[in-house]
Amino acid sequence: xxxxxxxxxxxxxxxxxxxxxxxxxxxxxxxxxxxxxxxxxxxxxxxxxxxxxxxxxxxxxxxxxxxxxxxxxxxxxxxxxxxxxxxxxxxxxxxxxxxxxxxxxxxxxxxxxxxxxxxxxxxxxxxxxxxxxxxxxxxxxxxxxxxxxxxxxxxxxxxxxxxxxxxxxxxxxxxxxxxxxx
Numbered sequence: 254x255x256x257x258x259x260x261x262x263x264x265x266x267x268x269x270x271x272x273x274x275x276x277x278x279x280x281x282x283x284x285x286x287x288x289x290x291x292x293x294x295x296x297x298x299x300x301x302x303x304x305x306x307x308x309x310x311x312x313x314x315x316x317x318x319x320x321x322x323x324x325x326x327x328x329x330x331x332x333x334x335x336x337x338x339x340x341x342x343x344x345x346x347x348x349x350x351x352x353x354x355x356x357x358x359x360x361x362x363x364x365x366x367x368x369x370x371x372x373x374x375x376x377x378x379x380x381x382x383x384x385x386x387x388x389x390x391x392x393x394x395x396x397x398x399x400x401x402x403x404x405x406x407x408x409x410x411x412x413x414x415x416x417x418x419x420x421x422x423x424x425x426x427x428x429x430x431x432x433x434x435x
Contacts, residue, residue, distance in 0.1 A: 258312055258429065263298035264291070266426045270419065289354055289367070296350035301420050304342045308335045309434045312424065320430040325421050328431045332417060340413035341375045347413075348372050360388035371409060378406050 265283045272280035283291065302312045308331055332339060351372055358381070359368025370385040371378065382405045391399035392408060400408060424431055 257314070258302065260295055260298040263301065263424070263427055263429065264294035266423055267297050268294050270423045270426065290364075292354050293350060296354070297347070300343065300346040300350065301424070304339055304346065304417065305332075305420070305431060306434070307339060307342055308332070310431050311434055312429050313432050315428055315430050320425060324430070325425060329418070329421050331433075332420065336414050336417060339417045340410060343417050344371075344375055344410075344413045348374070361385050375410070378409060379403070382406055382409070 268280070268283045268286070272278075272282075283294070286294070305311060310328065310331060348371075351367075351369060354367075356367040356369055356372060358372045359366065359370055362369045362371075370381050370388075373381045379402055382402050386399075386402065386405070391401075392405050394400055394404070421431060
Protein backbone atom coordinates (compact mmCIF):
# COMPACT_ATOMS: atom_id res chain seq x y z
CA UNK A 254 0.00 0.00 0.00
CA UNK A 255 1.35 3.41 -0.88
CA UNK A 256 2.49 5.23 2.25
CA UNK A 257 1.56 8.64 0.82
CA UNK A 258 -2.20 8.02 1.02
CA UNK A 259 -4.12 9.65 3.85
CA UNK A 260 -6.00 6.64 5.20
CA UNK A 261 -7.34 8.81 8.02
CA UNK A 262 -9.21 10.94 5.48
CA UNK A 263 -10.56 7.84 3.76
CA UNK A 264 -11.60 6.41 7.15
CA UNK A 265 -13.67 9.51 7.91
CA UNK A 266 -15.41 9.23 4.55
CA UNK A 267 -16.12 5.53 5.09
CA UNK A 268 -17.82 6.37 8.36
CA UNK A 269 -19.74 9.30 6.82
CA UNK A 270 -20.88 7.09 3.94
CA UNK A 271 -22.32 4.40 6.20
CA UNK A 272 -23.80 6.98 8.59
CA UNK A 273 -25.67 8.61 5.68
CA UNK A 274 -26.73 5.23 4.29
CA UNK A 275 -28.16 4.12 7.65
CA UNK A 276 -30.15 7.01 9.11
CA UNK A 277 -31.63 6.18 12.47
CA UNK A 278 -29.00 3.53 13.16
CA UNK A 279 -27.46 5.63 15.92
CA UNK A 280 -24.23 6.49 14.12
CA UNK A 281 -22.31 9.33 15.78
CA UNK A 282 -19.82 11.58 14.01
CA UNK A 283 -16.36 10.07 13.42
CA UNK A 284 -14.69 12.27 16.04
CA UNK A 285 -17.12 10.95 18.68
CA UNK A 286 -16.30 7.30 18.04
CA UNK A 287 -14.30 5.35 20.61
CA UNK A 288 -10.71 4.86 19.48
CA UNK A 289 -11.20 1.16 18.69
CA UNK A 290 -13.98 2.02 16.19
CA UNK A 291 -11.86 4.77 14.62
CA UNK A 292 -9.14 2.13 14.22
CA UNK A 293 -11.68 -0.17 12.57
CA UNK A 294 -12.48 2.55 10.02
CA UNK A 295 -8.77 3.23 9.38
CA UNK A 296 -8.22 -0.49 8.84
CA UNK A 297 -11.17 -0.52 6.42
CA UNK A 298 -9.55 2.36 4.52
CA UNK A 299 -6.25 0.49 4.21
CA UNK A 300 -8.10 -2.69 3.27
CA UNK A 301 -9.64 -1.02 0.22
CA UNK A 302 -6.21 -0.62 -1.33
CA UNK A 303 -5.07 -4.15 -0.59
CA UNK A 304 -8.32 -5.75 -1.79
CA UNK A 305 -8.24 -3.79 -5.05
CA UNK A 306 -4.72 -5.01 -5.87
CA UNK A 307 -6.17 -8.50 -6.28
CA UNK A 308 -7.72 -7.38 -9.58
CA UNK A 309 -4.99 -5.00 -10.75
CA UNK A 310 -6.45 -1.82 -9.29
CA UNK A 311 -4.94 0.74 -6.93
CA UNK A 312 -5.70 4.01 -5.19
CA UNK A 313 -3.97 7.19 -6.29
CA UNK A 314 -4.25 10.86 -5.40
CA UNK A 315 -6.32 12.87 -7.90
CA UNK A 316 -4.21 16.04 -7.51
CA UNK A 317 -7.29 18.17 -8.09
CA UNK A 318 -8.36 16.32 -11.22
CA UNK A 319 -11.93 15.10 -11.67
CA UNK A 320 -12.76 11.41 -11.53
CA UNK A 321 -15.40 11.06 -14.19
CA UNK A 322 -18.45 8.84 -14.25
CA UNK A 323 -17.12 6.91 -17.25
CA UNK A 324 -13.87 6.10 -15.42
CA UNK A 325 -15.84 5.15 -12.31
CA UNK A 326 -18.06 2.89 -14.42
CA UNK A 327 -15.05 1.00 -15.77
CA UNK A 328 -13.78 0.46 -12.21
CA UNK A 329 -17.25 -0.64 -11.04
CA UNK A 330 -17.33 -3.24 -13.81
CA UNK A 331 -13.85 -4.51 -12.96
CA UNK A 332 -14.96 -4.90 -9.33
CA UNK A 333 -18.23 -6.60 -10.33
CA UNK A 334 -16.38 -9.05 -12.58
CA UNK A 335 -14.55 -10.39 -9.50
CA UNK A 336 -17.06 -9.54 -6.78
CA UNK A 337 -16.97 -12.87 -4.94
CA UNK A 338 -13.18 -12.98 -4.77
CA UNK A 339 -13.04 -9.38 -3.56
CA UNK A 340 -15.87 -9.86 -1.04
CA UNK A 341 -14.08 -12.82 0.51
CA UNK A 342 -10.87 -10.78 0.75
CA UNK A 343 -12.84 -7.90 2.33
CA UNK A 344 -14.28 -10.29 4.93
CA UNK A 345 -10.93 -11.92 5.68
CA UNK A 346 -9.31 -8.50 6.10
CA UNK A 347 -12.18 -7.40 8.38
CA UNK A 348 -11.63 -10.50 10.55
CA UNK A 349 -7.87 -9.83 10.77
CA UNK A 350 -8.52 -6.19 11.69
CA UNK A 351 -11.02 -7.03 14.39
CA UNK A 352 -8.78 -9.67 15.96
CA UNK A 353 -5.78 -7.31 15.84
CA UNK A 354 -7.92 -4.69 17.61
CA UNK A 355 -8.87 -6.99 20.48
CA UNK A 356 -12.14 -8.49 19.26
CA UNK A 357 -12.98 -12.11 20.04
CA UNK A 358 -15.35 -14.66 18.64
CA UNK A 359 -18.67 -14.64 20.47
CA UNK A 360 -22.10 -16.16 20.07
CA UNK A 361 -23.47 -12.85 18.75
CA UNK A 362 -22.31 -9.33 17.95
CA UNK A 363 -21.62 -7.31 21.10
CA UNK A 364 -19.69 -4.11 20.38
CA UNK A 365 -19.24 -3.23 24.05
CA UNK A 366 -17.55 -6.58 24.73
CA UNK A 367 -15.82 -6.55 21.33
CA UNK A 368 -17.30 -9.89 20.41
CA UNK A 369 -18.65 -10.95 17.04
CA UNK A 370 -19.98 -14.27 15.80
CA UNK A 371 -18.63 -13.71 12.27
CA UNK A 372 -14.94 -13.64 13.21
CA UNK A 373 -14.30 -16.67 11.06
CA UNK A 374 -13.18 -17.43 7.52
CA UNK A 375 -15.75 -17.48 4.73
CA UNK A 376 -15.67 -21.26 4.76
CA UNK A 377 -16.75 -21.30 8.43
CA UNK A 378 -19.54 -18.73 8.28
CA UNK A 379 -22.30 -21.36 8.25
CA UNK A 380 -20.95 -22.95 11.44
CA UNK A 381 -20.69 -19.57 13.18
CA UNK A 382 -24.19 -18.57 12.09
CA UNK A 383 -25.63 -21.88 13.35
CA UNK A 384 -24.10 -21.15 16.76
CA UNK A 385 -25.44 -17.59 16.72
CA UNK A 386 -28.92 -18.79 15.79
CA UNK A 387 -28.94 -21.20 18.74
CA UNK A 388 -27.69 -18.52 21.15
CA UNK A 389 -29.51 -15.43 19.89
CA UNK A 390 -31.92 -16.44 17.14
CA UNK A 391 -31.93 -16.06 13.40
CA UNK A 392 -31.96 -12.79 11.51
CA UNK A 393 -35.41 -11.97 10.16
CA UNK A 394 -36.47 -11.69 6.54
CA UNK A 395 -38.44 -8.67 5.42
CA UNK A 396 -41.67 -10.58 6.08
CA UNK A 397 -40.59 -11.19 9.70
CA UNK A 398 -39.92 -14.91 9.38
CA UNK A 399 -36.56 -16.29 10.54
CA UNK A 400 -33.81 -16.90 8.00
CA UNK A 401 -32.38 -20.36 7.52
CA UNK A 402 -28.64 -20.76 8.08
CA UNK A 403 -28.04 -20.72 4.31
CA UNK A 404 -30.14 -17.57 3.89
CA UNK A 405 -28.25 -15.85 6.69
CA UNK A 406 -24.89 -16.87 5.18
CA UNK A 407 -26.02 -15.39 1.85
CA UNK A 408 -27.21 -12.25 3.68
CA UNK A 409 -23.80 -11.82 5.35
CA UNK A 410 -21.89 -12.48 2.14
CA UNK A 411 -24.09 -9.91 0.40
CA UNK A 412 -22.92 -7.37 3.00
CA UNK A 413 -19.31 -8.10 2.02
CA UNK A 414 -20.17 -7.81 -1.68
CA UNK A 415 -21.93 -4.50 -1.03
CA UNK A 416 -18.94 -3.23 0.98
CA UNK A 417 -16.70 -3.81 -2.04
CA UNK A 418 -19.26 -2.33 -4.43
CA UNK A 419 -19.31 0.80 -2.23
CA UNK A 420 -15.56 1.37 -2.67
CA UNK A 421 -16.11 3.56 -5.73
CA UNK A 422 -18.75 5.73 -4.05
CA UNK A 423 -16.62 6.17 -0.94
CA UNK A 424 -13.39 6.93 -2.77
CA UNK A 425 -15.21 9.39 -5.08
CA UNK A 426 -15.87 11.56 -2.01
CA UNK A 427 -12.17 11.77 -1.17
CA UNK A 428 -9.13 13.29 -2.89
CA UNK A 429 -8.38 9.89 -4.44
CA UNK A 430 -9.51 7.66 -7.29
CA UNK A 431 -9.21 4.02 -8.21
CA UNK A 432 -7.15 3.25 -11.31
CA UNK A 433 -5.75 0.23 -13.10
CA UNK A 434 -2.17 -0.71 -12.25
CA UNK A 435 0.18 0.41 -14.99
